[in-house]
Every structure is written in C-alpha cells, then in structure tokens.
Amino acid sequence: MRKTIFLFLGAALWAVYPADLKFSPSQGWKSLLRPDLNGWRGLDPAKPNEWEAVASVGLLEANPKLFAMAPPPAGGGGIVVNGKTGKTVNLITVEPHGDVEAYVEFTVLQGSNSGVYFQGRYEVQILDSHQKKDLAFSDCGGIYARYIDQKVVGGAPPRVNASRAPGEWQSFHVWFRAPRFDAAGRKTENARFVKVVHNGVTIHENVEVEGPTRASMTTPEGPAGPLMLQGDHGPVAFRQIYLRKLP
Secondary structure (H helix, E strand, O other), X not given: OOOEEEEEOOOOXXXXXXXXXXXXXXXXXXXXXXXXXXXXXXXXXXXXXXXXXXXXXXXXXXXXXXXXXXXXXXXXXXXXXXXOOOXXXXXXXXXXXXXXXXXXEEEEOOOOEEEEEEOOOEXXXXXXXXXXXXXXXXXXXXXXXXXXXXXXXXXXXXXXXXXXXXXXXXXXXXXEEOOEEOOOOOEEXXXXXXXXXXXXXEEEEEEEEOOOOOOOOOOOOOOOEOOEEOXXXXXXXXXXXXXXXXX
C-alpha cells in the first residue's frame, strides 16, 4: 500500500517566515500566487503548461522523488506545483519587475532542481542540498553561474548550507537591484543581489551578476523583466510568493 505524508497549506506558516515580516498591501507587498494562476503564463506558448494549483502536496513513500497532490477545492488550491512529473515549461509573470524585494516559499523533493529567476535572467538556485558540506553555485541558494562558450563563468555559492530536508517548506527572502542603462540603452551597472536570506540565514550580500545566468530567458538584459520559476528539472511546489518594489 502506498503511504502519503501531506504537508498542509495552513500548517505552521510562522515557522517558515519571520514573525515580524508582514505582507500588507499598505506596505507595498503584492501576492503573486492565485488559485487560477492569473498573472502567470508559460514561457514557451508552444509547449504544454502543466503547472497547477492544488490543496496540498506530500511525499509519496513509494517514490520520494514525486509529489502526491490533493486536488484543489472549489475555486482552486493554494499551492502551485509543476505538474505530476516535474517536467514542464518554465512559468513567468505577466507583469515585469525592476528593483524588488521578494519573499518565496517552496518545497523541493529528493534530487530535484528548480530556480527563481529575477527578471527572467538571474537565478537563485533551488536544489535538494540538504546536509551537503562542500557548496557550489549550483546548490540551493546559490547564484547560478553564466555559461559562455561552453565554459562556467562566475556564480556564487551560498555562504552556509541552510537547506532543509526534501519535502520540507523553505523560504528565500531576496533584495534584488536591476541593472542600469543610460539613455542610449548601454548598460552602466550590472544586476546585483543586495541580500539573500535562506530559511532565516543570510547566505549572500552584494553579489554582482555580470550577465544572465544559465538557462535564463534569451531576451536582452533590460531595466525590467518577469519573475520566472523553473519547471523542467524536477518536482517543485510554491505556496507563497510576495513582491514589493524597492525605493
């Protein structure tokens, strides 16, 4: 008999984000996750989009590399997951962002891989890196490297491993500064991750990104772009995504 351990949406939210972090619209916060996925679209409209909103996700004991999902109630669910196999198109916001503060809650399964791309171009990696000791840019919380002429360029590993076990909820709190351009469209300043906090632990400060990281959108750098969730590297689920513009 297959056994499933469900991680319910309403359980212990306080354990994921700091108690003093409020997401009030009066403070500029905007919630991006909606039961109908309004405000999002697949990156490639020619490919099937299997992202869906569900009531809960859990670990399937018979196969810890796949989610068990409870169907959504009427009106849709509160958790967004990249389909039953974890192999689908990347998901991007319709609305672009520039300088932004972001809060993201996610859970990733054993051996799985995803990422959050700011402006669709600069990735904070999501990976099952639980208890790993020697950290690389490709570990959870890493600022992913660029690939130029088939060579790895740049990238920044997290300072410490703050990753939780597969199936547990985790969080990123990110302050991102967009690249700057002059009146002629020439880049005058690179993008920068001012600060990245993973599960309450600061893992990056003032990390400059000279250009789009690997597997990013192919559009040229600019002052704005969408938030992108990677959907084709294994099962991942999100239950909170909040953004607010930085002054």
